[in-house]
Amino acid sequence: MAADMLTQAIQELKDHKIRVTPQRQIILTYLVTHHNHPSVETIYQALDTQLPNLSLATVYNTLKLFVDLGIVIELQNGDAGTHYDFFGRPHYHVVCENCGKITDVFEPDLSGVEAKAAELSGYLVTSHNMEVYGLCPDCQKKLGVTRTAELRRLNLSHVD
Amino acid sequence: MAADMLTQAIQELKDHKIRVTPQRQIILTYLVTHHNHPSVETIYQALDTQLPNLSLATVYNTLKLFVDLGIVIELQNGDAGTHYDFFGRPHYHVVCENCGKITDVFEPDLSGVEAKAAELSGYLVTSHNMEVYGLCPDCQKKLGVTRTAELRRLNLSHVD
DNA sequence: TTCTAAATTGGAATCCTTCTAAAAAGTGTG
DNA sequence: CACACTTTTTAGAAGGATTCCAATTTAGAA
Structure with missing residues (x-):
């Protein structure tokens, strides 16, 4: 608590x-x-x-x-x-590229990443940060995008 | 190429x-x-x-x-x-908290993360970014830290 | 070549962040 | 409890990164 x-x-x-x-x-x-x-x-x-x-x-x-x-x-x-x-508590963030909203996601399971990074880079690793980008549910509605329409659009032009 | x-x-x-x-x-x-x-x-x-x-x-x-x-x-x-x-090519970065050096690590294997994040957040996920923090090999030498000494130190005070 | 929308320029303007010196407030000692 | 010392806070100035703007130039299509 x-x-x-x-x-x-x-x-x-x-x-x-x-x-x-x-x-x-x-x-x-x-x-x-x-x-x-x-x-x-x-x-x-x-x-x-x-x-x-x-x-x-x-x-x-x-x-x-x-x-x-x-x-x-x-x-x-x-x-x-x-x-x-x-x-x-460990978690990461999903950021809306349209409105900037940030949503927590509690499901790390990225424990292996630090060890792997240390091994490959030679760094003494202390922490990590993960960010996922996309469109939040509200913006999906506002922009009237369906999953397939959005994927098609992303292939043709960039988000303003 | x-x-x-x-x-x-x-x-x-x-x-x-x-x-x-x-x-x-x-x-x-x-x-x-x-x-x-x-x-x-x-x-x-x-x-x-x-x-x-x-x-x-x-x-x-x-x-x-x-x-x-x-x-x-x-x-x-x-x-x-x-x-x-x-x-x-997809890769992520390891950043030195002492000197700011950035090192590439080509070993994504984080493919499942986007799908999982989409499922848990409701976002229409388009990309992700991962950053790992630590001390680069040079700074480890400069600061004379061993792995265990560093871990002990991190537990007691913060990096300036 | 001509035309038009898009891109570039250079400098001003803005905004986030850090710095600075002085005042205030913790902490430990006797 | 008073003192001395160190840390922290404050308010505003300063700094630096980024954006904005109006004027000029240019890429690409017809």
Whole structure:
């Protein structure tokens, strides 16, 4: 549950001797309880009432910290700006190339990939990230595409 | 071979009724023959002698076009700026978290992922991208990390 | 060759992100 | 509890990547 993940993540900060400030707790709580893949701006605005003096720089700093710790991951969806996602459980993302929507898919089973990559590249592998692209159900309807029509179209022109 | 991939990619432009301009041909040729995952700036400077009046905007426009067509893919390596890679053969990338180096790994075998993601998300899936992170062999030496030492370190503090 | 839509150019403008210096707030010690 | 020290936050400036724009040029078709 959410509370567990929060305390676990806060413990992670303590383990690394990183100060647990109100800003960090509140940003972390936001991320644990919202799975909308927020941008920096979204987080900043959402927390305006809780932390009226919160600085954008702090949001940036905090997110970078969380990403370095592996608590949070970064994603791009074609919009300007980076989006963030609490990474409590391994999952990957499917991104809509039309509207930018990001959907979680919990079905990793990519465990072998890291070992294989390490073997082939000589890298000391620490993590991986997988992104799948396509059209979300809503956009399929909006654009009136059927699976076959879409496949035909993709073969002839590019998406604007 | 490279020449084949170039003509094939140019044919792709024609099929989509996209004009084959000198700028596009030259940028495409650069990408087909260089596998250094160049940034926009790298491409711009490399082509300065061939196309003295080339505009940065054209490089941006052209790369976006190629990405939309699926000829080229975008990657980030932690540096500022986006890097590009001709996608003649399916492969994925291993990125060094210390120096930003990007290494190709040709061993997809992720074919099932798209179908699975489509099934679980309802998206009409068109492509996917996989990135693996770690420390490249050079940085392992430079930093004097052994596999076990590194794993221990990763458990205790974050990378700066 | 001529015509038209598409592409390119170069510079301004925009927007995301980082930097900086000063103030504020944790943490440990005596 | 006060002190000293370090980390963190803040606000705004600065930086840098990318996009936008109007004017010019060009590719490709008729």
